Amino acid sequence: xxxxxxxxxxxxxxxxxxxxxxxxxxxxxxxxxxxxxxxxxxxxxxxxxxxxxxxxxxxxxxxxxxxxxxxxxxxxxxxxxxxxxxxxxxxxxxxxxxxxxxxxxxxxxxxxxxxxxxxxxxxxxxxxxxxxxxxxx
Amino acid sequence: xxxxxxxxxxxxxxxxxxxxxxxxxxxxxxxxxxxxxxxxxxxxxxxxxxxxxxxxxxxxxxxxxxxxxxxxxxxxxxxxxxxxxxxxxxxxxxxxxxxxxxxxxxxxxxxxxxxxxxxxxxxxxxxxxxxxxxxxxxxxxxxxxxxxxxxxxxxxxxxxxxxxxxxxxxxxxxxxxx
Numbered sequence: 650x651x652x653x654x655x656x657x658x659x660x661x662x663x664x665x666x667x668x669x670x671x672x673x674x675x676x677x678x679x680x681x682x683x684x685x686x687x688x689x690x691x692x693x694x695x696x697x698x699x700x701x702x703x704x705x706x707x708x709x710x711x712x713x714x715x716x717x718x719x720x721x722x723x724x725x726x727x728x729x730x731x732x733x734x735x736x737x738x739x740x741x742x743x744x745x746x747x748x749x750x751x752x753x754x755x756x757x758x759x760x761x762x763x764x765x766x767x768x769x770x771x772x773x774x775x776x777x778x779x780x781x782x783x784x785x786x
Numbered sequence: 787x788x789x790x791x792x793x794x795x796x797x798x799x800x801x802x803x804x805x806x807x808x809x810x811x812x813x814x815x816x817x818x819x820x821x822x823x824x825x826x827x828x829x830x831x832x833x834x835x836x837x838x839x840x841x842x843x844x845x846x847x848x849x850x851x852x853x854x855x856x857x858x859x860x861x862x863x864x865x866x867x868x869x870x871x872x873x874x875x876x877x878x879x880x881x882x883x884x885x886x887x888x889x890x891x892x893x894x895x896x897x898x899x900x901x902x903x904x905x906x907x908x909x910x911x912x913x914x915x916x917x918x919x920x921x922x923x924x925x926x927x928x929x930x931x932x933x934x935x936x937x938x939x940x941x942x943x944x945x946x947x948x949x950x951x952x953x954x955x956x957x958x959x960x961x962x963x964x
Contacts, residue, residue: 657951660947660950661932692955694958695961696926696954698961699907699926702907702908702927704815704927705819707814707815707832707835711818712811714836718840722843
């Protein structure tokens with residue numbers, strides 16, 4: 650294993666994430682190569698400095714605030730996703746269509762009754778005729 | 787799968803408040819540290835960490851144990867942090883555009899009590915691309931394995947190896963320059 654290969658693996662070597670054989674070969678090379686050993690030490694120093702950073706921790710009372718927020722979420726109904734809203738709309742349309750063909754179904758003509766007449770060749774005239782209903786009730 | 791967090795998650799799914807409190811206790815420290823270092827803002831970390839736990843609470847019932855619970859939690863944290871950083875960058879661009887036109891804005895100031903060393907390192911970390919920074923923080927500060935980091939970031943093992951190599955190399959260079 651030459652120096653350029655070792656330097657490519659040095660990061661994974663530090664993390665002990667190379668397979669056993671590769672890990673041993675890198676270790677063997679570092680033991681006998683001062684330049685690569687220096688390269689390894691510089692990488693290790695980066696990790697050491699990073700580990701020295703003070704840890705950012707939760708402020709006091711964080712857990713209680715989360716518990717309270719979660720309780721609020723549990724009490725509130727979950728907002729419907731766009732897909733579920735669309736499915737609900739289609740389900741409503743499907744239900745309306747099947748209801749028309751149910752035996753004994755009588756169309757509600759109250760809205761039409763508010764008008765004086767259903768014009769011939771209109772959709773409402775055809776619809777009521779199909780159902781053998783008089784446009785005038 | 788022998789994942790102790792899975793027992794807590796099952797408890798949360800059944801509505802056990804104690805299980806939820808225990809899970810918060812186990813992860814509030816690691817999450818604050820990871821998010822805080824990733825976004826470079828401790829107070830923002832608190833808001834994001836809270837949102838992570840709310841999402842865990844709401845999705846506990848739907849969790850499928852194909853990955854460890856810890857990996858799943860860090861993945862939520864990573865995704866939310868990325869989204870928040872993008873939002874902040876967009877807002878920053880707008881603010882800069884406004885300031886260019888002479889409409890004011892207070893100059894940003896660093897807290898005086900910050901140690902120089904920490905400041906240098908924080909600045910160097912912020913210069914790393916987001917995925918390199920996240921990989922390095924998860925590895926060095928939180929001790930995740932390459933496989934776990936891959937699951938958090940949604941990348942292959944080879945990519946994790948490469949991300950960490952480049953992150954260390956870049957960080958070394960930034961620190962030498964400063």
